Amino acid sequence: MSLEEKLPGWKEIPIGGIPFKPSTEYKTGDWKVFKPVINYEKCTKCLFCHIYCPDGAIKIKEDGYPEPDYDFCKGCGICAEECPVKAIEMVKD
Amino acid sequence: MEIKQILMGLNGDEAVAYAIKQVDPDVVAAYPITPQTIIVERFSEYVADGEVHTEFISVESEHSALSACVGAAAAGARAFTATAANGLALMWEILYIAASCRLPIVMAIVNRALSGPINIHCDHSDAMGARDSGWIQIFCENSQEAYDSTIQAWRIAEHPDVQLPVMVCLDGFVLSHTLENVMTLPDEVVKKFIGERKFVTIKNHFGKEVPFILDPENPITIGPLDLYDFYFEHKMQQIHAMENAPRVIEEVGKEYGKISGRTYGLVHPYKLEDAEIAIIGLGSTMGTAKIVVDRLREKGVKAGLLRIRSFRPFPAQQIIEHLKDKKVIGVLDRAASFGAYGGPLFNEVRNAFYDQDIKPLISNYIYGLGGRDMPPQRLMIIFEDLQKIMETKRIEKTVKYIGVRE
């Protein structure tokens, strides 16, 4: 009961079931067991890791290198598996 | 100001189609089904002749008809569809979705009995099946009202305090295929009355106040997964919108009266003031019943009637006000609710009176299923029964079936 009371009431939320928060406020990063760590000495900036990531959790830095966003990375390991130069290692989070 | 109206000979379907031509919605998506077919046929002609700008989507099913209307209305269009009986049943899932997404779609229901066995004639089993779907339901007495209500429906649906879809119900064949004199307003008067579609604004998931439509510049998400933590609140909003609807239906009905001379409300009484016995019901039968009331009055019987125009929202207070001092009332249901204690209208009417200290005796008459005719003679049987109840002060059988063979 107490949980419901903390949430906004029907007079406060948008009508028609329109969501009012971006999913970026929901961190899926705590799902992971292993996290990708990029070895920038090996990385060639091919960006396949960014392309393949189902969660959009590999951002591209200003210098063009990829960077995991651990707030959202679920640790699936696709990036490490697909990295053509094996520059990504999955390590225990 | 007196507006010059044009008298046209139209059947109910044509009256609806003509009103929709004048409204000129962006999208009509519909599928033919007897006795609604004339609406889509006539409207197709308006489209073919370039008399409307409407995109007419001739869909492959009623399910898709309403689904397309949901897409169109969510994209900011005025969207219309029309159906009957099995077509409405096929839409059932989307009825609830359209209402919960708060999309002001207008739909004509040409009332027809639901299968099976398959039947094409009038009863209200189709609309009654949709009574809990969150749609406003307006029942028309004649083709004139079908025309008038099809115009008013947009103003009701799109009202910022309502934002709910509206069904305009007219009796299959009795109205849909029967030629009547219909007074029509000039196109520009209709256009001015309904105006452009306006949009309420809501806060989207980026915290921005934006119009409630699918607009690439201001994205919103319509139709999410809504679990136990918010679903109830969304239903509460729908309940609240429905609570606002009676006021809006009356306001719109009055405003329409100013331009047309024909004022509409939630209920329409006939010779009720001093009546001792009265019937209450929906649709075209209540037109026939006026003649019966007149005949009874000639004989000195204090008879009257109350026609419910708005079944959803249900005008309980208005019904109580009009009927509380009557001795006996008969509720006419043109639909059976199998296993229930009487028909759907009866249940609501009697429930409305429960808390009243002084209330009439209330009897239920189920009639006209599958198009079984309801001529004055059969209505007379009902009034005679009401007179008997008044004299004996007791109802022997609460639910009676009128016009069925044993």
Next chain:
Amino acid sequence: MAEKLTLKDIAKKPDLLMSGHRLCAGCAAGTIVRLALKATRGPVILANATGCLEVATTIFPYSSWKVPWIHNAFENVAATASGIEAAFRAMKKVNKGPLAKYEHIDVIAFAGDGGTYDIGFQALSGALERGHDFLYILYDNEAYMNTGIQRSGGTPRFAWTTTSPAGKVIPGKRKWKKPIARVVAEHEIPYVATASIAYPMDFVRKVRKGLEVEGPAFIHVLSPCTRGWRYPPEKTIKIAKLAVETCFLPLWEAEFKDGEIVYTLSAPSERIARKPELKKPIEEYLKLQGRFSHLFRPKKRDDLISEIQQWVDYEWRLILKRCGKL
């Protein structure tokens, strides 16, 4: 005019599907949608059938969508998209209404295999026949994954699902997968393609082409499912690739031009057509997936594996013929 897109260009385009969605780790659908949206040209409106993607991206009060998005029901995404497209056309016609300000809006429908092969097929077929200008993307994870792995018309033969279990008598699903993309192509719509996210640029190019044609376009993209196909999440792309390398999913495009459906093999499959020795045995694809484990354990079922191989060969030959390669 068509702009030439490189992988770097695509990578730099902003993600229109935001992080924080709750698709399973390793779910291909996330990648499919991210890439498809990176291929868009300008304003878009999305319609989504009921399914994993719909549920996982819009758990109230959250939304993952940076574009306008609507979910109506399971079986009607094509009809919903029809309504959106018609609404836009009507507003453009009179230059009035809230969307009239846009020169063009790409309308995209996303649906899974259940919403396409099965319950949504009627609405899809109707919308294709009516010729609405929209792109329908089928992300095919080959079963009703949202309800917990039940067989659909898209489930391949002998695959285990919870409603086609590998029993003592019946070894998984009894029937072949419906050739959905070919069935859609027979509607004589402007553009149909098959795709795999293991070839992202091929997929992106196809999405762009599907948006550029006038009239309906359809893309069938395989969406490997870690939970339902029973494989470790990091193998998603590998499996999507093997599907193509074994010719389980030949990549092709079909365009309806001058009264003919013209089929063309896409590069990854074209290479196999030129060098048939590149074609890998289907066993390599099957053995990675737990849903086919009953074909390998406790006893290897060469008879069933060879039946699948025969079907793959038959379908591959059929596509080669359609593409004028035989």
